[in-house]
Amino acid sequence: MENITRILFDLLIMFAAAKIMGEIFERIKQPTVIGEILAGMLLGPYIFGLIHPLQVETFHVYQVLAEIGVIILLFTIGLHIRVDDILRVGRTSSIVGVLGIILPFFFGYLYTLTMEHTTVEAMFIGAAMVATSVGITARVFADLGILDSRVAKVILGAAVIDDILGLLVLAVVTGVGKGAISYVKITLITLEAVGFIFFLIIIGKRLIYRVAPTLNFFKSKNAPFALALLLCLGLSAVASYIDLAAIIGAFMAGMVLAELNAQFRFSAKFESLYDFLVPFFFVVMGTQVDLSVFTKFNLIGAALILTLFAILGKLIGCGLGAFNLGFKEASVVGVGMVPRGEVGMIIASIGLGMGIISTDLYSIVIFMVIATTLLTPPVLAKMISKKFVKKKEAEKVEELPVDL
Amino acid sequence: MENITRILFDLLIMFAAAKIMGEIFERIKQPTVIGEILAGMLLGPYIFGLIHPLQVETFHVYQVLAEIGVIILLFTIGLHIRVDDILRVGRTSSIVGVLGIILPFFFGYLYTLTMEHTTVEAMFIGAAMVATSVGITARVFADLGILDSRVAKVILGAAVIDDILGLLVLAVVTGVGKGAISYVKITLITLEAVGFIFFLIIIGKRLIYRVAPTLNFFKSKNAPFALALLLCLGLSAVASYIDLAAIIGAFMAGMVLAELNAQFRFSAKFESLYDFLVPFFFVVMGTQVDLSVFTKFNLIGAALILTLFAILGKLIGCGLGAFNLGFKEASVVGVGMVPRGEVGMIIASIGLGMGIISTDLYSIVIFMVIATTLLTPPVLAKMISKKFVKKKEAEKVEELPVDL
Numbered sequence: 001m002e003n004i005t006r007i008l009f010d011l012l013i014m015f016a017a018a019k020i021m022g023e024i025f026e027r028i029k030q031p032t033v034i035g036e037i038l039a040g041m042l043l044g045p046y047i048f049g050l051i052h053p054l055q056v057e058t059f060h061v062y063q064v065l066a067e068i069g070v071i072i073l074l075f076t077i078g079l080h081i082r083v084d085d086i087l088r089v090g091r092t093s094s095i096v097g098v099l100g101i102i103l104p105f106f107f108g109y110l111y112t113l114t115m116e117h118t119t120v121e122a123m124f125i126g127a128a129m130v131a132t133s134v135g136i137t138a139r140v141f142a143d144l145g146i147l148d149s150r151v152a153k154v155i156l157g158a159a160v161i162d163d164i165l166g167l168l169v170l171a172v173v174t175g176v177g178k179g180a181i182s183y184v185k186i187t188l189i190t191l192e193a194v195g196f197i198f199f200l201i202i203i204g205k206r207l208i209y210r211v212a213p214t215l216n217f218f219k220s221k222n223a224p225f226a227l228a229l230l231l232c233l234g235l236s237a238v239a240s241y242i243d244l245a246a247i248i249g250a251f252m253a254g255m256v257l258a259e260l261n262a263q264f265r266f267s268a269k270f271e272s273l274y275d276f277l278v279p280f281f282f283v284v285m286g287t288q289v290d291l292s293v294f295t296k297f298n299l300i301g302a303a304l305i306l307t308l309f310a311i312l313g314k315l316i317g318c319g320l321g322a323f324n325l326g327f328k329e330a331s332v333v334g335v336g337m338v339p340r341g342e343v344g345m346i347i348a349s350i351g352l353g354m355g356i357i358s359t360d361l362y363s364i365v366i367f368m369v370i371a372t373t374l375l376t377p378p379v380l381a382k383m384i385s386k387k388f389v390k391k392k393e394a395e396k397v398e399e400l401p402v403d404l
Numbered sequence: 405m406e407n408i409t410r411i412l413f414d415l416l417i418m419f420a421a422a423k424i425m426g427e428i429f430e431r432i433k434q435p436t437v438i439g440e441i442l443a444g445m446l447l448g449p450y451i452f453g454l455i456h457p458l459q460v461e462t463f464h465v466y467q468v469l470a471e472i473g474v475i476i477l478l479f480t481i482g483l484h485i486r487v488d489d490i491l492r493v494g495r496t497s498s499i500v501g502v503l504g505i506i507l508p509f510f511f512g513y514l515y516t517l518t519m520e521h522t523t524v525e526a527m528f529i530g531a532a533m534v535a536t537s538v539g540i541t542a543r544v545f546a547d548l549g550i551l552d553s554r555v556a557k558v559i560l561g562a563a564v565i566d567d568i569l570g571l572l573v574l575a576v577v578t579g580v581g582k583g584a585i586s587y588v589k590i591t592l593i594t595l596e597a598v599g600f601i602f603f604l605i606i607i608g609k610r611l612i613y614r615v616a617p618t619l620n621f622f623k624s625k626n627a628p629f630a631l632a633l634l635l636c637l638g639l640s641a642v643a644s645y646i647d648l649a650a651i652i653g654a655f656m657a658g659m660v661l662a663e664l665n666a667q668f669r670f671s672a673k674f675e676s677l678y679d680f681l682v683p684f685f686f687v688v689m690g691t692q693v694d695l696s697v698f699t700k701f702n703l704i705g706a707a708l709i710l711t712l713f714a715i716l717g718k719l720i721g722c723g724l725g726a727f728n729l730g731f732k733e734a735s736v737v738g739v740g741m742v743p744r745g746e747v748g749m750i751i752a753s754i755g756l757g758m759g760i761i762s763t764d765l766y767s768i769v770i771f772m773v774i775a776t777t778l779l780t781p782p783v784l785a786k787m788i789s790k791k792f793v794k795k796k797e798a799e800k801v802e803e804l805p806v807d808l
Contacts, residue, residue: 004471008641008650011472015637019630026623057464064465067408068415219430222679226423229680233419237412246412272677275626276633 007058011280013050014062017043018279029377031136033341034370036279040286051287063353066284069277070346071250075232076274078254079261081160083205093154096321097161100337104129104313105169111309112361115302120177121361124351127173128365129310131166133341134159136373140380141336151329154322155336163343167251168193170347171244177356178243193244197252200235204256212260224264228257245350285349289366290359299360303367310368311375314338332383339376340369411462415684417454418466421447422683433781435540437745438774440683444690455691467757470688473681474750475654479636480678482658483665485564487609497558500725501565504741508533508717509573515713516765519706524581525765528755531577532769533714535570537745538563540777544784545740555733558726559740567747571655572597574751575648581760582647597648601656604639608660616664628668632661649754689753693770694763703764707771714772715779718742736787743780744773 017039025035043051053059109126113119134155141152168190175189215224232253239249261267293299319334348365351357357365421443429439447455457463513530517523538559545556572594579593619628636657643653665671697703723738752769755761761769 004468004650005641005644007468007471008637008644012634012637012641015630016634019624019627019634023622023624023627032624060461061465061468064408064411067411218427220423220427220436222675223423223427225676225679226419230416230420230423233412233416237409237416240409240412246408269676271626272629272673272675273680275629276677 003058007061010051010058010062011065014039014043014280014283015276018283022279031341031373033282034373036282037286037289037345037366037370040283041289041291042286043283044287044289044291046289046291051283053288062280062284065277066281067246069279069281070247070342071232071236072270072274073278073281073342074247074251074346075254076267076270077163078251078256079258079267079270081163081255082258083201083255090154090157092322092324093157094161096154096158096318096333096337097165099317099321100132100158100162100314101130101165101169101317103317104310107309107313108306111306117358117361120173121351121357123173123176124347124357125306125361125365127166127169128344128347128351129306129313129340129368130162130169131340131343131347132159132162132314132337133339133343133373134162134337135341136339136376137336137380140377140384144381144384146384150325151332151336154325154333158318158321158333158337162337163251164197166343166347167245167248168197170343170350171196171248173347174245174350174354175243177351177354189243192242193248196239196242196244196248200252200256204252205259208256208259212263215264222269224260225266225269228253228264228266228270231257245346247346282345285345285366288349288352288359288362290363293360293363294367299364303364303371306364307368307371310340310372311338332380335376335380335383339373341373344369407462411465414455414462414466415469417447418443418684418687419680422687426683435745435777437686438777440686441690441693441749441770441774444687445693445695446690447687448691448693448695450693450695455687457692466684466688469681470685471650473683473685474651474746475636475640476674476678477682477685477746478651478655478750479658480671480674481567482655482660483662483671483674485567485659486662487605487659494558494561496726496728497561498565500558500562500722500737500741501569503721503725504536504562504566504718505534505569505573505721507721508714511713511717512710515710521762521765524577525755525761527577527580528751528761529710529765529769531570531573532748532751532755533710533717533744533772534566534573535744535747535751536563536566536718536741537743537747537777538566538741539745540743540780541740541784544781544788548785548788550788554729555736555740558729558737562722562725562737562741566741567655568601570747570751571649571652572601574747574754575600575652577751578649578754578758579647581755581758593647596646597652600643600646600648600652604656604660608656609663612660612663616667619668626673628664629670629673632657632668632670632673635661649750651750686749689749689770692753692756692763692766694767697764697767698771703768707768707775710768711772711775714744714776715742736784739780739784739787743777745777748773 018036021035021039022032025032040051042048045052045054051059051062105126108129109122112122112125137155138147138152141147141149146152171193172186172190175193176186179185215227220226232250235249235253236246237249239252240246257266294303314337315334318337319330322330322333325333345366348357348362352359352362422440425439425443426436429436446452449456449458455463455466509530512533513526516526516529541559542551542556545551545553550556575597576590576594579597580590583589619631624630636654639653639657640650641653643656644650661670698707718741719738722741723734726734726737729737749770752761752766756763756766
């Protein structure tokens with residue numbers, strides 16, 4: 001424990017940098033998450049060199065903190081998605097969600113293969129292209145006061161489908177990444193992942209209503225919080241143990257508890273844990289981006305092309321899915337689904353951590369996520385302002401604590 | 405990061421064990437902290453062997469989590485002590501506090517020397533004997549509904565003095581532990597510690613009233629929470645850097661912010677961070693207790709004698725300090741100050757972490773803390789029930805989140 005002073009200073013500068021960049025991005029009306037990743041890039045080896053991924057002993061500690069952070073993040077996202085919401089999303093949302101997964105996955109997969117990477121690498125990049133971060137779009141809609149519009153509802157519904165399918169893809173890809181690839185194995189892992197997720201969706205809701213009344217049985221202060229945290233840690237550990245990603249367990253724990261969120265105020269109770277730990281995830285992510293990648297001409301090209309595919313994948317896939325709304329609204333849905341966010345980066349960082357994707361590919365994915373996230377809001381605002389009535393006083397959505 | 409599954413399972417069992425034992429202790433009306441330490445002993449190498457301090461790579465991570473936990477703990481305690489409270493405690497409280505520090509320190513110091521340990525070891529044990537954990541006594545008083553009595557006020561006031569002086573002793577002892585011992589050096593370290601603490605007490609309060617209005621300047625969500633956490637991490641890092649213990653910085657950060665606690669609801673905001681991280685501190689502590697110590701006859705003897713000195717030190721010191729209240733009330737004050745708690749254990753664990761005190765001595769201190777804590781409530785209740793009027797419906801104190 002001699003290095004505790006060092007660790008405390010590192011935590012201090014990481015947290016401070018995240019908050020300062022977050023504040024700046026808040027002011028220029030950009031997602032704070034991007035600010036936090038940039039904070040990590042600034043602190044990392046290529047600019048200020050204050051946090052070095054190669055100083056294994058201390059960096060390992062930050063990685064664990066980051067991992068707990070991302071577990072809390074996915075748990076909190078899950079808390080806002082009730083099983084009923086999924087069963088209730090309309091036909092259009094479902095089609096938008098599914099098509100919006102398939103196209104980007106294959107675009108990413110095939111393009112990575114053409115760059116002469118392995119199949120597993122290509123699968124990871126495909127998976128990282130998949131999940132829309134709908135927070136961005138939701139915020140633009142909220143600012144324009146059209147969160148109740150049909151387009152907004154289709155997008156929000158599709159995003160839920162999208163998150164779950166995205167995690168399913170991740171589960172399969174992680175499983176494949178951990179073992180040899182054979183069709184039998186892929187099928188087994190897919191079944192395992194589907195089983196894990198659907199078992200929890202089906203059983204979770206019934207069980208939780210039975211368990212809820214017994215919570216008053218406990219005398220300890222904040223017993224419901226402790227039990228929620230135990231479920232979150234427990235399912236994360238189990239998911240990790242059966243070769244799915246830990247965050248899938250965390251997400252499912254959140255979703256199982258979503259029914260009780262209003263009653264026990266879980267998302268409020270987890271707030272400080274969220275505020276403290278989640279920024280570490282994005283900062284640690286930023287420190288691992290190899291900025292020297294972008295001095296190489298061919299890699300800049302690859303980053304731009306992957307970004308283009310990421311945009312086209314959602315534009316075409318989701319646009320087609322929403323075609324019954326007419327061309328104009330379908331294109332708003334297409335654009336609205338473009339931004340990638342946490343989940344894409346999480347998948348890339350899992351691939352990096354498993355030693356499957358290279359720092360080059362990792363850095364390219366981070367570029368793609370940042371680019372799609374920054375490009376969408378202005379385009380969306382332009383498309384919508386022509387089409388919908390603007391309200392003077394934009395109402396705020398009842399937000400996730402998720403910053404995007 | 406291959407061991408993340410292992411780490412998640414370990415965190416799960418540590419947290420689960422802490423909560424289960426906490427619940428049991430809550431039910432048998434004993435302090436939950438003791439339950440958490442026992443949970444650590446159960447998981448540790450001498451009983452179930454699930455968590456091994458010698459598995460360095462993973463245990464180092466738990467130690468960092470524990471360290472952040474104890475930082476949050478001391479920060480939260482600080483949040484409840486306002487500078488004005490210290491300046492306002494009466495003459496009796498001050499004398500009780502000071503005498504209650506001096507006697508136990510010298511009892512512990514001298515007894516350890518007679519066991520043929522080094523001077524630095526003896527100083528650490530003396531320091532660990534010093535701080536009263538007043539939470540226990542406060543809870544007994546609250547249960548009896550006499551929290552407004554003169555005795556209770558004297559004890560609560562003395563406890564504040566006691567905490568600060570205890571941390572001062574720790575600061576000096578830690579400084580001495582890190583370098584060679586010479587009177588010049590001890591004097592310098594004492595001055596440094598006194599300077600650090602008084603600088604923050606005097607400057608902190610003035611500064612914080614100037615800073616408070618500017619907090620609304622920030623646009624980020626939960627900016628006050630983030631700034632409070634930054635101050636906590638910052639002062640902890642600085643304290644650790646200048647060879648004081650990190651927790652002293654955390655405590656001072658809390659005390660500086662205590663003025664704003666009501667306005668910004670800091671202690672509520674830090675709750676989940678507290679609930680998640682603090683148990684790890686006590687569990688990790690428990691895992692480091694060498695239970696085989698208590699199979700050795702002479703060490704059991706030493707533990708009992710140290711406990712006796714711990715009791716006599718407070719009984720005589722604090723009793724004398726409160727003598728102007730008359731014999732009966734003075735003896736209630738003496739008994740009420742007996743329980744040691746977190747701070748004593750923290751000091752022992754710092755000594756262990758620095759390689760200064762042996763596992764034997766560490767285990768003996770833990771025994772002393774547990775014994776004084778468990779013995780006090782029944783004795784106190786008996787003394788008081790004869791003397792004061794009992795209220796039927798005991799009011800609860802506006803409690804610290806501290807469990808003791």
